[in-house]
Every structure is written in C-alpha cells, then in structure tokens.
Amino acid sequence: MRKRLRVWLGVALLAALGTTAVVAGTAGAAHSAAAPTVTILYGTAPDFLDPQEAYTTQGAEADWVSYTGLYAYAHKNGAAGGVVIPGLATGAPKITNGGKTYTMTLRKGLKYSNGAAVKASDFAYSIERAIKLNWGGSSFYTSYIVGADEYSKGTATTISGIKSNDATRTITITLLSPYGAFENILAFPSSAFVPTGTAMTNLSNTPPPGVGPYMITNVVPNQSWVGAINPFYAKEAIPGIPVAKVTVDAKVESNTTTETEDVLSNTADMFDTGDTIAPALLAQIKTNAPHRFSTIPVVQNFYFFLNTQTKPFDNQLVREAVTMAIDRNALSRLDGGNLIPGCYFLPIGMIGHPTKPCPYGNPATSPTAATLTKAESLIAKAGDTGAAVTVWSETRSPRQQFATYYASVLTALGFNVTLKVLADHSYFPTIGTLSLNAQTGFADWNQDFPNPGDFYLLLDKNSIQPTNNQNFSQVNDPKIQNAITKLDAIPASQLKQHAADWQALDYYTAQKAYDLVYGYQTWPKFVSTRINYKALVVSTLYGWDWDSIQLAK
Amino acid sequence: MATPPIRAELEFAVESISRPDAELPAGTGPYKLAWRRLRRNYVALAFGALFLLIVIMCLLAPVYSADIAHVGPDVQNITEVLHYGGKATDVVGLTGIPTGPTWHSQFFLGADTSGRDLAVRLLYGGRNSLEIGAVATLITMILATVLGTVAGYFRGPVDGLLTRFFELLWAYPALLLGIALGVSLQVGGLSLGLFTLQAGSLMVPAVIIGVVYIPYVGKPIRAQVVTLREREFIDAARQQGLGPVRIMVGEILPNLASTIIVFVPLILANSILLEAGLSYLGAGVQAPSPSWGTMISDGIRLIPAAIHLTLVPGIMLVLAVLGINVFGDGVRDALDPRSQVRVGR
Numbered sequence: 045m046r047k048r049l050r051v052w053l054g055v056a057l058l059a060a061l062g063t064t065a066v067v068a069g070t071a072g073a074a075h076s077a078a079a080p081t082v083t084i085l086y087g088t089a090p091d092f093l094d095p096q097e098a099y100t101t102q103g104a105e106a107d108w109v110s111y112t113g114l115y116a117y118a119h120k121n122g123a124a125g126g127v128v129i130p131g132l133a134t135g136a137p138k139i140t141n142g143g144k145t146y147t148m149t150l151r152k153g154l155k156y157s158n159g160a161a162v163k164a165s166d167f168a169y170s171i172e173r174a175i176k177l178n179w180g181g182s183s184f185y186t187s188y189i190v191g192a193d194e195y196s197k198g199t200a201t202t203i204s205g206i207k208s209n210d211a212t213r214t215i216t217i218t219l220l221s222p223y224g225a226f227e228n229i230l231a232f233p234s235s236a237f238v239p240t241g242t243a244m245t246n247l248s249n250t251p252p253p254g255v256g257p258y259m260i261t262n263v264v265p266n267q268s269w270v271g272a273i274n275p276f277y278a279k280e281a282i283p284g285i286p287v288a289k290v291t292v293d294a295k296v297e298s299n300t301t302t303e304t305e306d307v308l309s310n311t312a313d314m315f316d317t318g319d320t321i322a323p324a325l326l327a328q329i330k331t332n333a334p335h336r337f338s339t340i341p342v343v344q345n346f347y348f349f350l351n352t353q354t355k356p357f358d359n360q361l362v363r364e365a366v367t368m369a370i371d372r373n374a375l376s377r378l379d380g381g382n383l384i385p386g387c388y389f390l391p392i393g394m395i396g397h398p399t400k401p402c403p404y405g406n407p408a409t410s411p412t413a414a415t416l417t418k419a420e421s422l423i424a425k426a427g428d429t430g431a432a433v434t435v436w437s438e439t440r441s442p443r444q445q446f447a448t449y450y451a452s453v454l455t456a457l458g459f460n461v462t463l464k465v466l467a468d469h470s471y472f473p474t475i476g477t478l479s480l481n482a483q484t485g486f487a488d489w490n491q492d493f494p495n496p497g498d499f500y501l502l503l504d505k506n507s508i509q510p511t512n513n514q515n516f517s518q519v520n521d522p523k524i525q526n527a528i529t530k531l532d533a534i535p536a537s538q539l540k541q542h543a544a545d546w547q548a549l550d551y552y553t554a555q556k557a558y559d560l561v562y563g564y565q566t567w568p569k570f571v572s573t574r575i576n577y578k579a580l581v582v583s584t585l586y587g588w589d590w591d592s593i594q595l596a597k
Numbered sequence: 598m599a600t601p602p603i604r605a606e607l608e609f610a611v612e613s614i615s616r617p618d619a620e621l622p623a624g625t626g627p628y629k630l631a632w633r634r635l636r637r638n639y640v641a642l643a644f645g646a647l648f649l650l651i652v653i654m655c656l657l658a659p660v661y662s663a664d665i666a667h668v669g670p671d672v673q674n675i676t677e678v679l680h681y682g683g684k685a686t687d688v689v690g691l692t693g694i695p696t697g698p699t700w701h702s703q704f705f706l707g708a709d710t711s712g713r714d715l716a717v718r719l720l721y722g723g724r725n726s727l728e729i730g731a732v733a734t735l736i737t738m739i740l741a742t743v744l745g746t747v748a749g750y751f752r753g754p755v756d757g758l759l760t761r762f763f764e765l766l767w768a769y770p771a772l773l774l775g776i777a778l779g780v781s782l783q784v785g786g787l788s789l790g791l792f793t794l795q796a797g798s799l800m801v802p803a804v805i806i807g808v809v810y811i812p813y814v815g816k817p818i819r820a821q822v823v824t825l826r827e828r829e830f831i832d833a834a835r836q837q838g839l840g841p842v843r844i845m846v847g848e849i850l851p852n853l854a855s856t857i858i859v860f861v862p863l864i865l866a867n868s869i870l871l872e873a874g875l876s877y878l879g880a881g882v883q884a885p886s887p888s889w890g891t892m893i894s895d896g897i898r899l900i901p902a903a904i905h906l907t908l909v910p911g912i913m914l915v916l917a918v919l920g921i922n923v924f925g926d927g928v929r930d931a932l933d934p935r936s937q938v939r940v941g942r
Contacts, residue, residue, distance in 0.1 A: 299897060299898060300898050301897065301898035301899070301900065301901070322898050322899070322901075323692045323693035323694055323899065323902065324694065324898065324899045324900065324901040324902030324903065325901055325902075326692055327692075328901070371675070371676060373675075373676055374673070374675035374676050374689075374712075376691075377675050377676065377689045377690070377691060377692075377693050378675065378689075378693060378710065378711065379693065380692050380693035381691050381692045381693065410676055437884075439879050441898060442693075444884060445710060445711055448673075448711055448884050448885050449673055449675065449711060451885060452671055452672070452673050452885065455671070462797060463797075463883065463884055463885055464797065464883070465879065465883060465884055467780065467879070
C-alpha cells in the first residue's frame with residue numbers, strides 16, 4: 045500500500061509540475077505577445093514617483109500618464125499641449141458663486157490599476173494626502189481651497205471646502221477667492237485620484253494604484269522603474285488620453301554622452317528631455333540622424349536663487365552686483381548652446397514675458413571690465429566684501445558647470461566662496477529644507493501650466509514651507525503678494541488681456557533681482573530608429589508623452 | 598696559494614676568541630645591503646625617478662601657474678579668444694567644445710569645458726591627489742602599525758576585538774565604503790570632539806582612504822607580531838622587567854621596520870588610485886578643486902570631441918601609480934628578509 049501511495053504521489057507531483065510548466069509557458073507566450081518595450085534613459089532619478097510627492101520633470105513624466113485627476117492636459121505637441129481637458133470629470137466644471145465654487149461629476153465605472161472602483165470621495169483624500177506629504181506645490185491648495193490651510197496646520201481633520209457624494213458621483217470645491225488657474229491645479233498629477241486609505245507616507249518605491257494608461261512598477265530606487273500598461277484603462281479610455289501601446293523601461297544613466305551614444309546607436313530609444321545632447325556628438329547627430337532629431341523651445345527658466353533672508357543677498361545692492369556680473373553667453377556655452385540668454389523670471393513663450401530691455405544690462409552681451417568694477421563697488425558699498433557664501437549645485441551636467449562658473453564669478457567679486465555639490469536626487473529636497481537656509485545655488489523651473497501664476501509660486505511668500513520649499517529665495521515682497529492675489533483671480537480665458545500687468549510685475553521682479561535668471565532652455569527631441577518619430581508627442585509641461593510612443597513600421 | 602675562504606673565516610673566529618680585545622672589522626647592516634641591491638635595480642630606480650619627477654612638477658604648480666601660464670587653476674575663460682599662428686580660436690566654442698592643446702604657454706595642453714587651463718589644473722590636481730595619497734598613507738601606516746602591534750602582542754580579547762574590527766573594514770568593499778563615507782560627510786563635514794573636518798576639505802577623502810586601508814596593513818603586521826612575540830629576545834626583554842609598551846616600541850617595532858617600509862609605496866599607490874576613483878564618482882575632492890579623478894570625470898562626456906580632457910590626467914595617474922608601484926617592488930626585493938648578515942674582510 046505504501047509503495048502504491050508513493051507511486052500515486054509521484055504521479056500527482058509530476059502532473060502538478062507539468063501543469064505549472066504549461067501555464068507558465070502560456071503566460072510567457074502571452075507576455076511575449078504583449079506590448080513591446082522601449083527604453084528611456086534619465087540623467088537623474090525622479091525626486092519621487094509618488095504622485096502626491098513628485099515635483100521634478102522626471103517624476104511628473106511618469107506620474108502624468110499613470111495618475112489622472114478631474115482634469116488633465118491635452119496630449120499634443122507645443123502650445124496645444126497646455127490646454128486643459130476633462131480627465132476623470134465628465135466635462136468642464138460648473139463655476140458659480142463668483143468663481144469660488146466648482147462642481148464636477150465623476151465619470152461612471154472608473155477603475156484604478158488594481159481593479160478597485162474609483163469613488164468621488166477619493167478626491168478629498170488625495171488632496172489631503174498631498175498636503176500631508178508636503179508636496180512642493182501644496183500652497184496651491186492651502187492658499188485657495190477653503191479649509192485646506194486648517195487641515196495642513198492640524199486644526200481640522202478634513203478639508204471643509206471639498207464635498208463629495210459617491211452615490212451621485214459629484215464633487216464640489218469651494219475656494220477662498222476666485223482663482224483663474226484652478227482647473228490647471230486640478231490637472232496636476234498631485235491632484236490625481238488615489239484610493240482612500242492609501243498610506244500617508246512616501247510610496248515612491250511601491251507607487252499606489254491610479255487611473256491612467258500606465259502604472260508604475262518594479263521600482264529600484266534611484267536606478268530604474270517600469271511603466272507597465274494599465275490593464276484596466278483600455279476599457280475606460282478617457283477621450284484625449286490615449287491607451288498605451290508600449291511598456292516603458294526607465295533607467296538612470298548619469299552620463300549624458302552615454303545617453304546620447306546609446307540613442308544614436310539604438311541601444312536605448314530615448315532619453316530625458318531635460319538632459320542635453322552631448323556637445324561632442326551634436327554634429328554627428330545632425331549629419332547621421334537628422335530625421336530623428338530636432339530641438340523644441342520650452343517654457344523653462346534657469347536661475348540662481350538668492351536667499352533674501354540671509355547675508356549677503358538680503359541686500360539689494362549685492363543682488364544687483366551679482367546679476368550684472370554674470371556672463372550669460374559663457375553659461376550658454378557651458379550648455380552646449382542650448383540656453384537662450386535672458387534675465388526675466390517669466391520665460392519666453394509665457395504670457396507676461398517682458399519686452400523691455402533688462403534692467404542690468406543686455407544678457408546677450410558679456411559684461412565689460414567697467415561693469416565688473418561697478419559690481420565690486422556695489423558690494424563694497426553694502427559692506428559685504430569678503431562675506432562667506434556657499435553655492436549649492438547638483439552633479440548633473442551642465443548644472444554643476446553653471447554653478448562652478450557662478451562660484452568663480454562670486455570669488456572674483458571678492459566673496460569667500462564654498463561650492464557644495466549634491467547628488468541629483470537629493471538636491472532639491474535638501475535645498476528645499478528651510479532650516480538649511482541655503483544662500484544661493486542652482487535652480488530651474490519648467491511650467492506646470494501655461495499661466496504666469498505657476499512661476500510666481502516660486503516668489504509667493506505663502507509657498508515658503510519647512511520642507512519641499514520651492515521659494516528658495518524666500519521672497520516676501522508685499523508688492524508681489526498684492527499683484528499675485530489680483531492676477532491669480534483672472535480666469536485663464538482672459539489671461540492675454542492682462543499680459544501687460546504680468547509684464548510690469550516681472551519687470552519689477554527683475555529690478556529687485558530676487559533671483560538671478562540667466563536663460564531659457566530648449567529640449568532635444570531625439571529618438572532611436574525604432575520609434576515612430578512623427579507620432580511622438582512631447583509635452584512642454586511633462587516631457588515625453590509615453591502613450592504616444594509607438595514603434596516605427 | 599690563497600687560503601680557502603671557509604678556513605680563513607675559521608681562523609678569524611679563533612683569533613677573535615683568543616684576542617677578545619682586538620678590533621673587529623665593520624659589518625654590513627641589513628639596510629646598507631638593501632640599498633646596494635636597490636642601487637643595482639635600474640628599472641626600480643628609473644620608475645622611482647619618474648615618480649619623483651611627477652612630485653616635483655606638481656609641487657612647482659604655483660610657479661608654472663604664475664610665471665608660465667599666467668592663470669590660476671580655477672580661472673574660467675569661457676568666452677576668451679586665443680590668437681595663435683594668425684588663427685582665432687575660442688577657448689570654449691559655442692557648442693561647448695573646449696580647445697585642444699595650443700603648445701604655447703597659455704593653454705599648453707588645452708582647456709577644459711569650463712575654460713580653465715588644463716596644464717595648470719593637471720599640476721594642481723596632482724598636488725591634491727598626491728597630498729591626499731600621502732596623508733592617507735600616513736594615517737594607514739600609523740594606525741595599522743599601532744593596532745596590529747597591540748593586537749598581535751596582547752592576543753586574547755584585545756586581539757579578538759581588533760581582529761574583528763579589521764575584518765569588518767576588510768569585508769566592506771573599499772570603494773563603496775569610501776563613497777558612503779564621502780557622500781555622507783559632504784554636507785556637514787566630520788566633527789569628533791576636538792577633531793573637526795570641514796565639508797569639502799581635502800582631509801575628508803584623506804581620512805576616509807586612510808581608514809579604509811587599515812586592515813590591509815594591520816593584518817600582516819599583526820601576524821608578524823604574533824610570530825615575533827614568541828622569540829627569545831622578547832622573553833629576555835620580559836625577564837629584564839620591561840613593560841609591554843617598551844617591548845613593543847623597543848624590541849618589536851624595529852623588527853617591523855622592513856615590513857612597514859615595503860608597505861608604504863604599495864599603500865601610497867592604492868591611496869592615489871582610490872582617491873581618483875572617489876573623486877571621479879563625486880565622493881572625493883569637491884569642485885572646483887582639481888584632482889586627476891575629477892578631471893577625468895569632467896572630460897568623460899566629451900571623449901569623442903575632446904579626448905585630451907580624459908587622456909592627459911589619465912596618463913599622469915598611470916605614470917604616477919606605475920612609478921611608485923615599480924619602485925615599491927624594487928624596495929621589497931631589496932629588503933628580502935631572508936638575506937644573511939655576513940662579516941666583511
């Protein structure tokens with residue numbers, strides 16, 4: 045009996061193994077018949093992949109196709125990509141109460157990437173989570189939504205200005221004051237829905253489920269992550285947000301030359317739009333791969349922040365001096381010619397970019413010896429010659445080169461300079477920690493939405509926060525505050541009519557030299573021969589539009 | 598007919614015993630013998646001279662910078678235009694490509710991506726790399742000798758504790774340990790009571806490298822001390838009432854001298870290499886201070902268009918490490934402990 049039992053057990057085991065092999069084989073076959081994979085290289089890892097934390101282009105690029113909010117941006121090239129379209133909402137919001145009440149209805153039958161049903165009440169939870177996690181733009185919520193500030197301070201357990209009804213799928217948001225760009229705020233990936241009960245901690249290593257063409261999986265911190273196709277999205281396919289066609293294998297490659305070489309040789313398919321083409325290879329690309337290369341002007345500025353709350357940059361004379369002493373042509377060369385010299389905080393292409401000459405000299409011409417002498421005398425007049433200054437930078441090229449050059453200019457002006465270079469992924473969280481009180485360093489800003497108010501978040505005193513602070517200069521200027529309050533209320537449809545007001549404000553900001561703006565960026569659109577170049581969409585807000593990626597035929 | 602050598606030595610020995618007050622001929626010490634052997638090793642001497650030449654060149658960096666190149670190591674001339682041979686050349690072109698060697702006093706070896714004179718930075722970088730290597734070697738040798746001697750002499754729990762410490766350091770890959778420590782000290786520096794290192798100081802990588810290599814020297818020294826402590830002369834010293842410290846310093850340490858001397862060039866070479874590696878990865882010398890490692894790192898992305906940026910510091914690094922390594926091999930061969938002391942005639 046024992047021997048027979050052993051025989052039967054052996055047969056059963058073999059059968060189980062065989063079945064497993066067949067199932068695995070079938071799954072493997074199904075997997076291999078699934079979407080092709082494209083490789084995208086990133087010169088720096090995202091700050092976060094959690095949608096309610098991410099605030100760099102690398103993080104936002106993955107999040108905006110994996111997490112959809114009530115509203116989203118059109119998946120189109122150029123300025124058309126800045127138009128807000130309904131996301132999880134059925135249509136445009138009903139705006140009442142003098143522009144202070146927004147009412148929307150959630151689409152029916154929506155599912156997260158884990159199959160769970162989306163509820164209207166998830167919206168309030170998502171916004172609470174973004175505030176709790178100190179998302180870098182959370183002042184957009186706390187400054188405008190009724191009860192959000194109380195929630196952030198801990199005096200309320202929910203945001204009183206957000207009401208929802210799961211049965212009728214309606215969501216009502218009440219604002220403290222009208223805010224013309226509020227639909228843009230609702231289109232942030234941070235405003236996207238996550239299930240109620242999602243942990244109020246950073247989940248970048250295991251991103252929560254969301255609604256979108258993709259879901260982020262297989263995260264190896266600071267090394268790689270995968271954009272897998274969301275199996276539940278095809279059925280709900282929101283108009284204007286295409287279904288994904290490829291799996292994205294994202295990897296960090298800190299060397300821009302390697303990135304460029306890999307795409308040129310088709311070892312990789314694309315690299316981060318925020319990384320520059322290696323200058324050494326530009327001529328080769330233009331000669332050998334002109335059909336898969338172009339440059340795109342983007343609404344992004346590069347600047348050195350000047351901490352107005354600490355010496356020596358608390359003195360306007362010093363800020364003026366360093367602003368006039370910088371050679372923006374030199375900085376452009378360090379960027380391989382991809383930087384357009386400039387001085388205004390609102391970049392070219394943004395409504396409100398001033399057209400007047402720069403207050404401290406033409407950015408297209410190098411400063412003269414007389415200018416440098418004048419700068420030194422201003423610093424001496426301020427009594428700050430020899431002051432200790434720490435310049436902060438990240439390691440990624442050409443940002444470190446920008447900061448190194450800037451440090452050399454400050455040294456030439458008589459300051460006692462120390463340069464501190466931090467790993468890219470920790471740079472902005474570090475300088476955004478208020479207690480560090482960073483004096484000056486590299487910063488940049490790419491538009492979140494086509495409204496000058498987005499850039500003026502960085503100069504708004506209400507956005508100064510203990511961690512993830514984005515107002516690195518800690519600007520607290522009543523004139524700017526009053527202007528922001530007035531101009532932010534203007535609806536997006538009337539923005540152009542108030543361009544002159546924004547221009548006047550930006551000219552004032554340049555005169556005060558709160559930030560040392562030195563130029564505006566262009567992005568390379570360069571891909572491997574595998575990719576259908578014409579079908580590819582580059583969002584000027586978030587970079588590559590993953591759901592537009594398809595293989596060339 | 599000449600007296601056979603062995604018989605002559607026997608006769609001498611007999612004579613010495615019968616006439617104890619007679620003056621004995623001078624012997625040849627082990628270090629003199631070693632020097633004789635080293636002098637005959639022309640390859641080792643040549644590479645030693647090469648290393649010395651590199652050191653001298655680097656020490657003269659301020660002279661070269663002031664009197665020949667007329668520019669400092671951190672001065673950036675990004676938009677300057679050079680005029681040589683009737684031709685105008687941008688120091689850094691519009692697309693960010695720096696000029697190559699001009700073979701003139703200014704920008705002799707070309708410029709880097711930030712418009713700095715490559716030759717000047719090469720020499721100043723060498724000073725930094727060699728300084729860090731030397732300080733790290735000093736730290737390693739002192740700490741390893743002390744800890745290895747104490748461990749080997751006392752044995753027991755002391756030896757157990759120190760050996761575990763060596764093994765802990767040894768187990769951690771040197772480069773990873775160096776990166777971890779370097780990155781963590783970048784922002785705040787190091788403060789241990791009275792001992793403070795500013796973040797960005799050259800001493801930060803020197804201390805890190807010095808600590809990392811302790812077990813590489815400490816373990817062999819400990820092993821040698823374990824053998825030495827069983828020798829008769831140590832017993833004799835104990836019998837005479839000498840304490841452990843006097844025995845370690847007076848009796849054991851002199852016998853470790855040749856081992857220590859052999860290790861110095863080896864550790865120096867490895868320290869210079871590790872410093873280059875750490876600096877390349879951003880965990881060693883911090884910008885804008887030059888070092889051969891940072892210079893290689895800066896030039897990597899422009900290899901196709903400006904290979905001089907990586908080639909020049911790379912070659913200097915290879916020559917320096919090769920020089921000290923080959924010379925160190927010569928020193929080790931010269932100090933072969935199996936050599937016998939012979940009475941001269």
